[in-house]
Amino acid sequence: MAEEIKMTCLHDKHVALGALMTPFAGFDMPIQYKDIVTEHNAVRNAVGVFDVSHMGEVRVTGPESEKFVNYIFTNDIAGANLGQVFYGMMLYPNGGTVDDLLVYKMGENDFFLVINAANIDKDVAWINEQAAAFDVKVENQSDYYGQLAVQGPESEKQMVETLKLDCADLTFYTAKTLEYDGETIIVSRTGYTGEDGFEVYASHAAINKMWDLLMAAGVQPCGLGCRDTLRFEVGLPLYGDELTADISPVMATLSMFCKFDKPGGFIGMEACAKQKAEGSAKKLVGLELKDKAIPRHGYEVLQGDKVVGYITTGYRGISVDKSLAFALVDREAGALDNELLVRIRKKVFPATVVKKRFYKKSYKK
Amino acid sequence: MSKIIDGLYYCESHEYVRVDGEFGYIGITDYAQHELGNVVYVDMPEVDDEVTAGEEFGAVESVKAASDLNSPVSGTVVEVNEALEDEPGLINKDAFENWIIKVQMSDASELEGLMDAAAYKAFIGE
Known part of the structure; x- marks a missing residue:
């Protein structure tokens, strides 16, 4: 149905x-x-x-909400200023990603979480499950x-x-x-x-x-x-493509949003710290093609005739007139400037490993 | 309201064939280009390749997705529209003027299985 x-x-x-x-x-x-x-x-x-x-909103309040949010979230919100916003992830114990989200500090022990639309039910269930051991109130405000x-x-x-x-x-x-x-x-x-x-x-x-x-x-x-x-x-990930239950922030090269040294740690921290120390088996990279053919989600990436990964997102750039992609590939294959191949329908096209920021951000800091 | 041209043959996957003697010019319809949005790449076969009615012979890619091109007729590719290599967006400007491949048809009776303009208009609900 x-x-x-x-x-x-x-x-x-x-x-x-x-x-x-x-x-x-x-x-x-x-x-x-x-x-x-x-x-x-x-x-x-x-x-x-x-x-x-369509995005989801979850409000977390109560005496232990800072401690709780910091435990389920990879970034560190402890002692943050009122109005500060943080980007980070919620992880499974194995380091796979539940969702990526924004956390807004709206008051002392008052946090506003913005989550992906596709994950609202899953995230709310996950947050509630973890919240049982904390003195917090979790409200799904997505419908409001x-x-x-x-x-x-x-x-x-x-x-x-x-x-x-x-x-x-x-x-x-x-x-x-x-x-x-x-x-x-x-x-x-x-x-x-x-x-x-x-x-x-x-x-x-x-x-x-x-x-x-x-x-x-x-x-x-x-x-x-x-x-x-x-x-x-500009190299930003989309949950479902670059981050999934099988793709950790370390694999997605988003470790900068994981605070491995914060007191109390966070769910998934040990798994991610291990991946970071040892080098994860897979790594998200940028690819640039010389041809105009366009790599799309799911297409195979090869080194010689060996499949070493797949495309997570690909486009003919609009601000950058090139065929570009993000790909999750074997770590060794993902070295910068490495020459790989992408299978696009019946043909294979050469692709060079490049940095994922294809276009420069212009934030007002 | 999409543009539809009388005298062409249309198939359900939104390709058309304009017949000129033993040759057929194959492209996508105005309705299809509108549904796709900005066309950014056309994956075309090579001259002398064989195409088969109802089978894929290439792809047209919009910003958001790749769509297979299916040939309405069988035959041999005698020309590809090279202008589309540099300017794929020509398809958005005029999909009927900017055909994709020219085919020497091997079985003219295949045309009988295609829609005429009136039937295609009904098919797309306009």
Whole structure:
């Protein structure tokens, strides 16, 4: 029996705009409104807005919430400043990834966790399971919050002038609450595009109002299509592709978000520390092709005639005019500048191992 | 509303064939290019390759995905549209003008199994 598809609070507006809609993570989501290239370039060069209301939100409060969140999360939130935002993962004991997420410190022992839409049920179950031993309260607020991502070099201008949100003072990876139409909303200087930008969490009514204001101001609506090309070009992972239950942050070369020396440790720390010390068997790398053929998720990567890995994400870059990919390969095969092959349909194409940041990020720090 | 041209033959996987004597020009329909979005690469066969009706002969890749190209007819490739190598986006500009391969057809009776413009229009629900 097919599960019922969910809709975000802006669904009717996407349909009215003529967006190409497709199921993603259980939601009927806009892939593109105009075309991916136009929307991608709007974010790189000006500003675009994404409906990311499908994302999940979990609130963790209670006397032991800092201790608890630090135990299930790879980054270190101990003693953080109010409004600080952290990127990191929740791991299984074997180091495999439950999800990657943002943790917002909203108050003393008050944390706001933003998780991937596809993982909401799994994550909430996982968090609750771990929470049994702690004096904390875990609330799944995913149905309450809608979310907009306003991204691009002109995002601050739109946030301040169009939405009248007093957020110009926010620095990269910080957040604050604001009063908006009688409700408390959360605004952070974060995103998933490699550009300066903001994310806003608010009720469905407020999200609808802000969306309408941005449309009236001529801001380009952007779909999940360019969300993926934008994050890919700047080397950001997507859960399901670059991070999975079988791919640890060490394998994904995201160890910098794992604090191995924090007191109390975190679930999965021993497994990851071992991988880091010994070198994981597999490693995520960037690949660049000289040909125009495009490597796609799941295609084989070879060294000579031996399969050494597979493509996790691949595109013809938009800001970078090259065929590029992330691939999970045997560690030895993943040395920088190594020459590998990618099987694309019936042919194989040479590919060079390169750094995963294909395009330079332009965050406002 | 997609553009559909009278006199062409269409198949359910959204390729068309424009017949010129014993030759057929094969491409994807305007409906298909619109569904795909920005075309960024066309994987074409080589001249003298054989193609078979209903079988894959290459792929057209949009930003987001690769879609197989299926030949509506059988025959031998006599020409590929080399302009698409440098500018695959021509397919988005005019999918009917920018055919992908030219085939010398081996069995003209295969055309009878394809849709005409009216049938294709109904097939895509327009």
